[in-house]
Amino acid sequence: MSCRKSGRIAVPLLLVVAVVALVGFLALAALRAGPSPxxxxxxxxxxxxxxxxxxxxxxxxxxxxxxxxxxxxxxxxxxxxxxxxxxxxxxxxxxxxxxxxxxxxxxxxxxxxxxxxxxxxxxxxxxxxxxxxxxxxxxxxxxxxLPVRLTPPALHLLSTFHYLRQGGSEAVVYRVGESATRDGVRAGSWFFPGRPLPGGGPLDRFALFAAPYDLSDSSRIRLVAADDAGNEAEIPFVDRFQPRRPVRFTFDLPDSFLGKVVPAILSQTPDFSDRGGLLENYLGINRDLRKSNADELVALAAKSRPAFLWTRPFAPMLNAKVTAPFAEHRTYVYRGKTVDEQDHLGFDLAVTRAVAVPASNDGIVVLARYFGIYGNTVVLDHGYGLMSLYGHLSSIDVREGQAMKMGDILGRTGDTGLAGGDHLHFGILLGGLPVDPVEWWDPHWVRDRIARKLGWKLGS
Ligand SMILES: [Zn+2]
Structure with missing residues (x-):
């Protein structure tokens, strides 16, 4: 009996619950709009x-x-x-x-x-x-x-006689409009930023730049000024361009050479992952470590001081025999087979063993340590992205941050890194790009191409 009684009460209660649930559900569906995104x-x-x-x-x-x-x-x-x-x-x-x-x-x-x-x-x-x-x-x-701006900044060339050699350097002086936020020289994939011209007006600028050693088309060298909306003015301004005559050299790789350089470089380069064999490691060094060293030099140039730290032409390095010129294209042969090709982007100078190496000009030591393919290396900053590099040293006598005068001894020649015998690898870099050092050693070139354009009086 009691069971039947409770069943009679339960049915309407369930119905009420169901109706309430349905009404709630409908109200929710009717009113539940999404919140504001x-x-x-x-x-x-x-x-x-x-x-x-x-x-x-x-x-x-x-x-x-x-x-x-x-x-x-x-x-x-x-x-x-x-x-x-x-x-x-x-x-x-x-x-x-x-x-x-x-x-x-x-x-x-x-x-x-x-x-x-x-x-x-x-x-x-x-x-x-x-x-x-x-x-x-x-x-x-x-x-x-977001305003629409379609007119590029004004850009006027002020210097004249822009004579350029492939692999060589040059200076340009120009004036930009007030809307310019980025200016300089574009040369192929390289960009050389403009800077305020010392002693010039507020919109007067100059840039030190180079024709990359591997860029043979001078129409890809332009003076540019851009604003913050991406409008860009550009001027082709190279008056004369001299392509570089290619220099080739075949480099034989005996096992004795690989056995000398590979283990020494690996032991000094903890980031390099061992590829197993001697040749594989050599190729990893010659390609990947060479590339990562080059990238590091570009990063170092970005921190170059915005000042001319030198007042005289660069001093020729050592009284030495040139054993490899700038931008020599090297083919590497191992057991009769071509295994690699690279460009040699400095000068190799040989005298005897452990010769004292002088600074080629005034500057500040920005790198003084073991540096990949260059072995024990010193890099000097000469300002505005111009740097000199001294590689394969047997000893380093300076520390980073030290100010150097031209002729100060920074170390001794050696055969550390990718070097077969005792010599100095000397390089000049502009914005991290290796350029032909011969020009910077030439007092006439420095006077005509750089000093005169920038309105300097050179020391001697
Ligand atoms: Zn070299």
């Missing part, structure tokens, strides 16, 4: 120029994104740059797939949008909220003002 707009430059990247990011982790639109607004004009739709999670569901966040990158500028005019403009990003049955809440909008 977070929208951010960021530009890669302070203005729209030729090509400015604009990044729009949106996030709504609850029900997910529905739609994201990016527009450019300029006066009456409204240009849709991107428009993306997403399927949000249904309003009645607490699980299921959704797009929590997205990132859209659009290129805005003269190249991408036809008829773009100079003047104020706005980038607007609009993200829609996930709707409910009965409610379609308003979207979220984020805007940034």
């Amino acid at each position: 977070e929208v951010a707009v960021e530009a890669s430059a302070k203005a729209i120029g030729r090509k400015t990247a604009v990044t729009v990011s949106a996030a709504e982790p609850s029900r997910g994104l529905t739609r994201l639109r990016v527009e450019l607004i300029q006066g009456e004009r409204r240009e849709i740059l991107a428009d993306k739709s997403y399927a949000p999670r249904p309003s009645w569901s607490f699980w299921g797939p959704r797009t929590e966040r997205d990132r859209i990158v659009v290129e805005v500028g003269r190249d991408a949008i036809r008829g773009l005019r100079a003047g104020p403009a706005t980038i607007r990003a609009t993200a829609e909220r996930a709707p409910a049955w009965l409610r379609g809440p308003g979207p979220v909008t984020t805007e940034i003002a």
